[in-house]
Amino acid sequence: ILNVEQSPQSLHVQEGDSTNFTCSFPSSNFYALHWYRWETAKSPEALFVMTLNGDEKKKGRISATLNTKEGYSYLYIKGSQPEDSATYLCAFNFGNEKLTFGTGTRLTIIP
């Protein structure tokens, strides 16, 4: 079983501050890395699919980078808002039909 690790496990951030967290994955046999946002009482929602080393993706105040050679991806949130409170999951795919998920980073924005 592959190991996908996320850190930190949880994070409290003041509204308006920026933050980032990490997803580490096996650097061999890389195919794709997914980021999901999972708000309480809702379904996990896809944020980004990262496929190329050096990829940088952006959606509003949220962006992600990818380093496949060293096996990590960062998710950044600029100017945190209360609606950013959620668990952020990353999932690794090495080219088959399965995703391997990390344990998630639970982000709480303090008003």
Added chain:
Amino acid sequence: DGGITQSPKYLFRKEGQNVTLSCEQNLNHDAMYWYRQDPGQGLRLIYYSQIVNDFQKGDIAEGYSVSREKKESFPLTVTSAQKNPTAFYLCASRAPGSYNEQFFGPGTRLTVL
């Protein structure tokens, strides 16, 4: 509206009883998945199906069974053989040609008393 529905949202069962969790999708996706989430752990794959009438075991299939008789439906049965069935269960389907991007239902929380 296209999406994935899971029912019920909360389910309570007595120990020793089998229980079936429903998952339906109208996204026309071929592949469907069942995951389990426990506190402090990532989503773990129970079973998946890439096409109607075919399914494969995931990482934690023991004590579970599935069927895939229709493209839209992928029910999961939690049997009495599952030693620790209380958990949150998520169903997903996969868009074709999307690097395995998956779309999730809202989940069912199963509590076995």
